[in-house]
Amino acid sequence: MIRQILIICLMLIPFFSLFLRIPTVETESVTAMANTVGLTVILSGVNVWLSMTFAWWLLWTESRWRNALEWLVFLPLFIPMLATLFGLYLILAESGLIGTYVGVMISLLVVTLPYSIRLASNGMAVIGRPLLEQARLLPFKRRILFVLFPLFSRTMRTIALFTTVILLSQFALIQLIGAGLIPTVTTELYQSYAGNNRNLALSNTWMLILIPVLIYFLLSVMSRWTVRILKGRLQ
Amino acid sequence: MSLNVQALRKQYRSRQVLDGIDFDVRLHDIHAIVGVSGSGKSTLLRIIAGLETCDAGDVVFNDRSLLDFPAHERRVTMLSQTALLFPHLTVGENVTLATRTRSRKQAEHWLNVVRLSDRYDAEVHELSGGEQQRVSLARALAAEPTLLLLDEPFTNLDPKLKLDLQHFIRELVKDLGLTALLVTHDREEAMLMADRVTLLEAGKVTMTGTAEELYEHAPGFGDFLMIDGDLLSSSRVTVTETVGEPVRLLKKIYRFGQCFGEYQFEGGRTVILPASESFEVGMTYQVKRKEEKHA
Numbered sequence: 001m002i003r004q005i006l007i008i009c010l011m012l013i014p015f016f017s018l019f020l021r022i023p024t025v026e027t028e029s030v031t032a033m034a035n036t037v038g039l040t041v042i043l044s045g046v047n048v049w050l051s052m053t054f055a056w057w058l059l060w061t062e063s064r065w066r067n068a069l070e071w072l073v074f075l076p077l078f079i080p081m082l083a084t085l086f087g088l089y090l091i092l093a094e095s096g097l098i099g100t101y102v103g104v105m106i107s108l109l110v111v112t113l114p115y116s117i118r119l120a121s122n123g124m125a126v127i128g129r130p131l132l133e134q135a136r137l138l139p140f141k142r143r144i145l146f147v148l149f150p151l152f153s154r155t156m157r158t159i160a161l162f163t164t165v166i167l168l169s170q171f172a173l174i175q176l177i178g179a180g181l182i183p184t185v186t187t188e189l190y191q192s193y194a195g196n197n198r199n200l201a202l203s204n205t206w207m208l209i210l211i212p213v214l215i216y217f218l219l220s221v222m223s224r225w226t227v228r229i230l231k232g233r234l235q
Numbered sequence: 236m237s238l239n240v241q242a243l244r245k246q247y248r249s250r251q252v253l254d255g256i257d258f259d260v261r262l263h264d265i266h267a268i269v270g271v272s273g274s275g276k277s278t279l280l281r282i283i284a285g286l287e288t289c290d291a292g293d294v295v296f297n298d299r300s301l302l303d304f305p306a307h308e309r310r311v312t313m314l315s316q317t318a319l320l321f322p323h324l325t326v327g328e329n330v331t332l333a334t335r336t337r338s339r340k341q342a343e344h345w346l347n348v349v350r351l352s353d354r355y356d357a358e359v360h361e362l363s364g365g366e367q368q369r370v371s372l373a374r375a376l377a378a379e380p381t382l383l384l385l386d387e388p389f390t391n392l393d394p395k396l397k398l399d400l401q402h403f404i405r406e407l408v409k410d411l412g413l414t415a416l417l418v419t420h421d422r423e424e425a426m427l428m429a430d431r432v433t434l435l436e437a438g439k440v441t442m443t444g445t446a447e448e449l450y451e452h453a454p455g456f457g458d459f460l461m462i463d464g465d466l467l468s469s470s471r472v473t474v475t476e477t478v479g480e481p482v483r484l485l486k487k488i489y490r491f492g493q494c495f496g497e498y499q500f501e502g503g504r505t506v507i508l509p510a511s512e513s514f515e516v517g518m519t520y521q522v523k524r525k526e527e528k529h530a
Binding site: 151234 | 287317324333
């Protein structure tokens with residue numbers, strides 16, 4: 001019991017100070033908010049699409065390069081993010097993508113995709129290959145709508161949540177690749193800390209908490225609603 | 236019209252799993268592939284289903300190569316060791332999903348065929364193992380397959396349920412005029428269910444024939460009990476090693492309307508034997524073990 005209480009306390013410590021203060025709405029930059037939400041939505045979508053299709057391919061491929069490719073994809077997980085980031089910076093600088101949304105998007109994708117693929121692969125391993133083989137015997141559209149989407153909706157939501165949290169944790173990446181031209185809630189938060197504006201910092205911190213919570217909640221409602229509609233079509 | 240497996244080869248790294256497999260399955264037959272674990276029988280089935288690729292050879296069904304089509308376009312369904320029902324769908328939804336027009340009426344029909352018409356709205360986890368396997372069968376049949384693949388579907392069932400389901404599936408396949416390919420390591424199961432049997436050993440076909448032919452001729456395909464040598468019709472069979480004391484025949488059960496039947500003896504012993512043998516209920520016999528064929 002003591003262990004459980006200790007864990008709960010450790011998890012809640014960061015939030016004690018936040019709960020004791022009333023957050024103020026000081027959104028100085030609508031652009032930062034729009035950028036954050038836009039990047040989150042697009043990046044989550046791309047992550048879900050790429051990771052699920054790649055994990056599906058990994059599950060079935062008989063290619064002799066499978067293990068090598070799997071290693072290559074998970075390589076960024078073993079390398080410090082700053083090292084990856086600097087390598088990216090050099091390439092994007094030569095391509096003229098520094099300071100652009102596309103550049104920021106590519107760099108965030110490189111950072112998040114290995115985690116997403118790992119989550120998707122684990123999700124498929126939990127469901128198990130034999131059951132997914134039964135799905136493969138169904139026509140494509142039925143397989144996706146009635147089997148794979150409902151079975152993997154939780155995995156997809158987790159991927160979206162992870163992507164959102166990772167994105168919201170990136171300051172150096174967005175500053176470096178975005179060259180200070182792409183403001184997000186995270187970059188503003190860091191600036192508010194540097195400027196010693198506690199109200200702004202508090203407001204942004206609440207944004208950081210609310211964005212993933214809201215996105216996860218919305219995705220949960222949407223996926224449940226979709227699954228219910230789809231199941232209704234089997235009645 | 237039949238299924239022709241032609242010179243099929245499959246290698247995993249340095250291991251040759253299938254080494255030039257050739258055999259034919261006649262239309263409306265139940266054809267068994269018998270082999271020990273690792274003989275390549277499941278790989279063979281998965282290649283036919285389109286779940287794996289082969290390195291060489293062809294699988295031709297009704298004059299078209301199945302290898303040209305993805306799994307879902309082959310009109311092949313598979314029944315596995317476990318029922319593999321989709322857990323987020325109810326029993327009825329699992330079957331409805333498999334029907335060509337997503338028709339509830341058809342799903343109800345197939346559930347009725349497998350004697351589970353009252354379980355349409357049940358959750359999958361509420362069913363017993365045998366019931367789940369029957370739903371799986373209903374789902375496989377609902378897809379109106381031209382070829383039914385049975386991948387050791389009775390392995391996880393208790394002996395009584397296993398015999399019932401074997402009988403039930405055989406009758407159903409025959410009534411519906413389906414062609415079925417059964418993969419099993421259990422020779423008795425093959426004898427009871429199949430019209431023809433192919434023996435697979437280390438990725439190679441060693442013999443194909445009717446269960447009766449294999450019983451008579453195939454080395455190793457008689458590793459089951461027989462009764463007193465004098466009564467056996469074949470002169471090619473050697474009977475050695477007496478098993479236990481003489482026992483009284485209690486019951487003859489020709490469950491499958493086949494060339495083999497089940498004989499129940501005192502003490503609970505059950506023996507699978509040619510149905511043509513004239514063993515009399517109430518008489519006492521000496522159970523012996525068949526050794527091997529004479530050339």
